[in-house]
Amino acid sequence: xxxxxxxxxxxxxxxxxxxxxxxxxxxxxxxxxxxxxxxxxxxxxxxxxxxxxxxxxxxxxxxxxxxxxxxxxxxxxxxxxxxxxxxxxxxxxxxxxxxxxxxxxxxxxxxxxxxxxxxxxxxxxxxxxxxxxxxxxxxxxxxxxxxxxxxxxxxxxxxxxxxxxxxxxxxxxxxxxxxxxxxxxxxxxxxxxxxxxxxxxxxxxxxxxxxxxxxxxxxxxxxxxxxxxxxxxxxxxxxxxxxxxxxxxxxxxxxxxxxx
Ligand SMILES: NC(=O)c1ccc[n+]([C@@H]2O[C@H](COP(=O)([O-])OP(=O)(O)OC[C@H]3O[C@@H](n4cnc5c(N)ncnc54)[C@H](O)[C@@H]3O)[C@@H](O)[C@H]2O)c1
Numbered sequence: 001x002x003x004x005x006x007x008x009x010x011x012x013x014x015x016x017x018x019x020x021x022x023x024x025x026x027x028x029x030x031x032x033x034x035x036x037x038x039x040x041x042x043x044x045x046x047x048x049x050x051x052x053x054x055x056x057x058x059x060x061x062x063x064x065x066x067x068x069x070x071x072x073x074x075x076x077x078x079x080x081x082x083x084x085x086x087x088x089x090x091x092x093x094x095x096x097x098x099x100x101x102x103x104x105x106x107x108x109x110x111x112x113x114x115x116x117x118x119x120x121x122x123x124x125x126x127x128x129x130x131x132x133x134x135x136x137x138x139x140x141x142x143x144x145x146x147x148x149x150x151x152x153x154x155x156x157x158x159x160x161x162x163x164x165x166x167x168x169x170x171x172x173x174x175x176x177x178x179x180x181x182x183x184x185x186x187x188x189x190x191x192x193x194x195x196x197x198x199x200x201x202x203x204x205x206x207x208x209x210x211x212x213x214x215x216x217x218x219x220x221x222x223x224x225x226x227x228x229x230x231x232x233x234x235x236x237x238x239x240x241x242x243x244x245x246x247x248x249x250x251x252x253x254x255x256x257x258x259x260x
Contacts, residue, residue, distance in 0.1 A: 024199025071124030
């Protein structure tokens with residue numbers, strides 16, 4: 001792997017910890033950062049999937065290690081972080097991408113579906129960045145935290161997403177407050193709010209919807225869903241010196257969805 005990009009956008013040699021790296025957006029981000037020379041800690045609770053992602057990165061000459069944890073389990077996350085630090089050093093880039101959706105009409109939503117989505121999407125992301133930040137602060141590392149939020153935090157989306165939208169709204173609030181709290185330490189905190197991207201999570205949603213993919217593209221002015229690889233440029237930007245003055249933002253990568 002070589003870093004052929006402008007040094008302004010370089011992530012070469014940086015250690016990146018990515019949750020949800022076994023599938024979809026997290027997988028594309030792990031592969032995309034590895035292709036630009038970052039050392040990847042690929043974290044997921046789907047051990048086979050995350051192993052496959054690491055095998056793919058390594059087969060292309062990149063550097064990656066699988067880290068198996070449920071983001072709700074702080075002890076397991078701490079152990080993953082220790083493994084990563086031992087192998088590649090304290091992360092300078094953290095992408096909190098692990099997430100789920102559990103749709104149902106608001107009045108019928110099971111308490112368990114509300115709680116699981118909040119626990120994984122919001123509390124799980126909080127667990128990850130907080131543990132990583134403690135290590136960064138101890139090691140005096142100036143780095144970049146990137147939450148994967150959603151346009152569901154900015155506009156109303158498909159019905160049945162009360163739990164999901166609330167979890168992502170919480171992410172945006174965390175982004176701003178942690179950006180303030182860690183600013184003087186040189187740790188930048190930003191979020192990306194994607195529109196509908198073609199990932200296994202979205203393929204399931206498309207199958208469950210009678211109108212299929214058309215339903216999801218209707219509100220996207222560019223006229224199509226995103227491909228996971230189309231998030232890589234934004235992550236490289238937020239991870240590199242190119243965004244050195246950017247902290248506390250929620251950056252929509254949405255084909256114009258929120259500009260309507
Ligand atoms: N696909 C989209 O259109 C879209 C849009 C906006 C935001 N997002 C967000 O992007 C992130 C990734 O979504 P995706 O579409 O790639 O989904 P995905 O289902 O393809 O991938 C999610 C990954 O997270 C992992 N994961 C789930 N729960 C976990 C847990 N408790 N602990 C550890 N790992 C766990 C899964 O194993 C999977 O590998 C999510 O936070 C999602 O909310 C997705």
